[in-house]
């Protein structure tokens with residue numbers, strides 16, 4: 001039989017450099033050509049229809065049927081001029097992908113050849129037969145109907161020959177079956193709360209949006225090698241593989257020169273992304289070999305998330321053209337860094353003022369501090385839920401390893417701001433301030449916050465939630481995840497704190513306390529109450545684990561417990577009162593988290609068992625036979641004298657037998673545990689059984705396989721090794 005690994009390595013060596021030339025045009029000349037944005041709407045829509053869309057986007061107003069027809073027809077004309085034949089509602093079900101079901105514009109006629117049609121009702125709502133998406137018990141199969149409804153705040157775009165219309169996905173009973181629905185709600189809730197507070201400082205503020213900039217980390221592997229690793233293909237990560245002699249110790253990959261094959265791939269997906277209006281800006285090598293990152297420039301949160309999901313799918317498609325495969329998995333390789341998706345988050349007024357950016361005047365800085373402190377208090381209050389929102393089977397393997405953010409929630413703000421908060425706490429007392437005290441406070445504290453903190457903020461790369469001068473950056477989100485799941489919690493938690501803040505300040509104002517003074521006083525309470533969450537030190541340090549536990553800060557110690565946070569009264573209250581996720585919807589997410597966890601683990605366990613029995617053990621036996629033949633030959637030739645000569649071979653034989661025996665017995669024990677778990681009805685209980693009884697076998701089996709990899713003749717080993725997967729590009 002042909003050795004899969006050598007076959008893959010041969011194609012790798014003979015592979016031609018991709019011939020992607022790309023355009024020589026400036027990016028600005030083709031940016032967003034495939035997006036039905038405002039410019040195109042102006043051209044293809046009537047005035048009324050255009051105004052209707054803008055009002056829907058900016059004011060959240062509904063669109064009436066008459067205009068919907070006009071909009072649909074305008075979209076169709078634009079798309080058909082670009083050779084588009086089909087349209088689809090594009091949505092984000094509660095798994096790690098995006099979904100689409102294509103219908104053609106073409107409607108065959110009875111007597112005629114038929115015509116291309118696209119009506120407003122088809123634009124606005126569809127009922128895909130989508131009963132197989134995860135619903136966490138929200139849909140029984142007999143009422144499996146799910147509806148997709150147009151989200152006008154994210155513009156339609158052309159992908160291939162299809163017009164894609166971003167939509168939400170809800171059940172017959174109106175429960176959200178996707179990430180987008182609650183995320184959009186959280187955006188509205190935050191807008192209201194933040195606008196009300198921003199109006200303390202500027203009456204003209206009528207809208208506040210959350211801005212989001214995402215940094216996407218990923219690994220690239222050669223497609224042929226990828227195809228020769230069934231574990232990578234089926235699970236997205238390597239379930240075995242001895243560490244290469246060299247991995248990232250030399251730290252020579254970070255920001256290094258991008259290999260030409262990868263550079264060609266990057267240029268092609270960037271061009272495609274730019275045509276889709278995705279504001280890709282940065283690309284560089286990451287720390288681990290074959291690991292890279294790209295960052296989108298920040299934009300309104302809903303758009304940023306849509307763009308990230310679209311980007312991931314484009315990257316995978318384009319990678320194929322270059323005979324590459326992208327691994328978005330959080331921890332594809334043991335012993336080297338994993339991948340995350342850093343969520344940079346801030347708040348901006350409709351006029352474009354960043355509310356988390358210090359200003360020139362004490363007044364601007366009071367506004368900055370208000371939003372800054374309310375965000376810190378939100379993380380203090382709901383850090384557990386925020387951290388739990390990133391908990392997944394994949395991310396569990398990444399978080400807390402040396403390189404990744406720890407599983408402990410804390411906030412880093414840097415020395416300058418720490419000092420500002422300390423002085424605010426000291427200077428403001430719960431009594432009326434004298435004019436001198438007020439002046440001192442304004443000039444000495446508020447006046448001296450550097451306008452540009454970006455350079456003065458000592459960046460702390462070990463913190464899970466850190467302030468970077470004009471935004472917060474949450475780094476614990478996993479690279480494969482839909483970050484709306486986390487952002488919706490952050491938005492809602494901050495909105496809650498802003499509402500509480502406003503309430504408290506208004507109460508003081510009613511009692512004739514001057515507005516600024518009222519704001520100072522409430523900020524002071526917020527600082528005192530939430531400073532426990534602030535941590536400026538090294539988050540990787542062992543000491544921090546202990547200190548954080550003493551402080552009572554949340555750490556994901558147990559992944560399944562983290563899922564349970566969704567069921568806690570505090571979480572239900574936060575998301576329920578804000579009308580972002582109902583109790584039923586939260587429970588469904590809890591169920592889905594357990595189910596996904598369990599299914600992934602089940603698949604991994606099956607693949608590992610198969611590979612162990614069908615690839616590893618037979619290969620090891622083959623090598624045993626080689627050794628036996630050799631021993632026999634030596635004995636025949638040298639008789640007793642051979643005893644010394646055959647020692648190493650005998651030694652190897654013994655070791656191989658020991659590992660084979662261990663693998664065999666562990667695999668069958670693991671299968672038994674799976675069988676026991678599989679009869680458990682309750683999903684959460686089954687997940688527990690998998691976690692405690694099946695997962696440990698993955699490590700123990702791997703241990704023996706990796707040992708064998710070091711003994712067995714390289715020529716016989718049929719699965720690509722770490723050094724090949726990680727260093728071949």
Ligand code: ADP
Nearest residue numbers: 211212213214282295296297298344345346471
């Ligand atoms: P770093 O690696 O230092 O974090 P990058 O340039 O890779 O820096 O990423 C910074 C990210 O932060 C980008 O996506 C950028 O658009 C985003 N960002 C900058 N300002 C804001 C803001 N006001 N709101 C949200 N995101 C922002």
Ligand code: MG
Nearest residue numbers: 215342344473
């Ligand atoms: Mg960053």
